Amino acid sequence: MNDFSFGLATDIRFGKDAVASIGEIALEYGAKKVLLAADKGIRGTGLPTSIRGYLAAAGIACVDFDKIVPNPRISDCEEGARLGLEEQINLVIAVGGGSSIDTSKAIAGMIGHQTSDFRRIQFPNAYTCDPCPLIAVPTTAGTGSEVTTCGVITNAQTHEKVYCYDIKCAPTVALCDPAVLMGLPSAIAAATGIDALTHAIEGYVCTCTNPVTEAFGLYAVKKISQHFRKYIYDRDIESCSEIMVGSLLAGLSFGYSDTAAVHALAETIGGRYDTPHGVANAIFLADVCEYNIPANLPKYVDIARAMGVTGQGLTDRELAQAGVDEIRRLVADVRIPRLNELPGIDPEDFEELAEKCVTHVSNPDNPIVLTKEEFLCFLNKAYNA
Template identity: 40%
Template sequence: MIWDFNFNLPTSIEFGNGTVNNVGKRAKELGGNKVLIITDKGLAQTGILKRVTDSLEQEGVSFLVYDEITPNPKDVDCVKAYEKFKDENIDLLLGLGGGSSMDTAKAIGVLFTHEGELKDRYGFNLLERDITPLICIPTTSGTGSEVTTGSVITDTITKQKEAILDLKLAPKLAIVDPELTLTLPKSITAATGMDALTHAIEAYTSNIAEPISDALSLYAIEIIAKYLPLAVENGNDLEARQNMLVGSLIAGMAFTHADLGAVHAMAEPLGGLYDTPHGVANSIFLPHVFEYNIPSNPEKHATVAVKLGAKAEGKTVEEIAQEGVVLLHELASKIGIPKFRDLDNVDPEDFEFLAESAFKHLCTITNSRKLSKDDYLKLFQITYGMKMQHSS
């Protein structure tokens, strides 16, 4: 195969235990005189926020805190923060938390530096200039948003998740400290870890994957498959936490360059409609989409299966890939991911709408196998445990 590709990583990465204590120095180096910290109320009540603010205070950097971030961040929340702080002379943003905090910080940066509404920027390369300088500090091993060039925001009018995708959105610095993930509850560890695994698998099997993203994806799959059950079982296992954070980080680098596929095309409409946690939605659809995609590239799917722990000896490529499906189901079950049917507010009457939304999603274009709206409908039905039906 002959590739043509570009690989651009505009974010500097500082990884290690205790690196959060350097944030004050790094903020000053980036010219930060007044920092807006974007986080959630849960983190604001832990010692994690205090470690950040102590470091800023030590370096004489002033700061304000916006702690009203919710899962699946919404456009109205971004606007609310912008309106509250637009006259405060903020010159540095700091996203502290999971993907919701970091994506919201990016969107606030867009509002600080661009006229108009967020919806004017949904899509590829629609920013005219860099956003307000941004430091991201992840506290989950999931989204990789600390190194991605995208921000996913729920449009509260259409109930759809939308994406702003642009290099100008990239954080200037990612401070990646495994110690900050030690307090993460089992359920969030599981869901965010499966989100990272989905990123790695979809990036590897994407129809625009390239050699660097492949290398990153394969390593991420291998270490996430090994360490995610350990991190869920014992949240204080620092080795597991370190490896999960590396896996999440490099999976983020991989999908920034290779994009994603039908799992995200299905999961994001589900999150937009029902507010389902993103990692849970990905986990639910991942085995089913993986199985659907096998015919498009059996070799790559078999390679994923081996990284997940499948035994290859004496089997055909297709049989190895099918073992990957089994292993993905087993992993989700082992770490306590709920079934699609067990989610509280899912209504099969909505599957037509969800299938239409998935079909229109940007990730459909880069999925390894072509899908129609009807294919998506069948996948929603199969995942829910319904008999396959054809849409009218």
């Protein structure tokens, strides 16, 4: 077992219609003027308008920032930091999926360091100042960014994903309201949900776990896999609650340990082609799990059992494989696009992408550290599937 310490950086508030209490929570954290960061897709849902109303009722002024795109860009984060500094805001509220929350983490980090230069907080630079307080209101059940210690930002020049990463980067408050998932379009729910399942699995099997992150990860596998189809096809408040909790627990798992090779592939693909993050994970999840089984058979047996696979009379190896087969069925059932159906994918790029995967921060934490040839096999297999 690895030695460990564990301290949770984020105050978690979970409940149906919890968003209505955002004014009081913001006051608890001393808010006078907030930056409300939400992308244009979220603004279409009306949620930011409601939040502005709750803030106004609590006597809190509000400045809007909507220059956020899926797979957010450094330049947009820097623009948000400039606006926050000019307006002298003292709290950031992120409303949205991982893209809005990660942008807000970068903005809050830069404001705390009195700069609008992202390089000041870009990994591997540690934070030397506290960020501006941040309330994250997740509207996807996917990234777990509402509790993780990193923000994932795309460098538009190099087409690579880079990070702000520090325990201080974690949001101050995660305000999780499952009701906001009720209207999430099914394709986004499916892709983001598989991202959450990937976090749960990789948070459990990666090589830098501790008993706390393992417990979060395995329970998250159970919650997500057992409620996922109902969430996609029926979308009642119960299934939204289960998947939102699953995503939160998965975030606590990988966010305090790491992801592994699925994310090495997904972030490399996402940086190059702007692929939705959950779609990129879904493409590789079953294949990478299958390949990893021999490196940690007991954990893949645990995952199969957590997914509800029973398999009377099966050997451990067969049970672990049955778990992978169930992952493959789950991904197929919710109709995630294949790699060769995505725009812009060019197999000529695969050699270079495989090289980038090898040096990805999470490759050393995969149960087997993968080589360029192995990553190339995953890319070609997925492209020809």
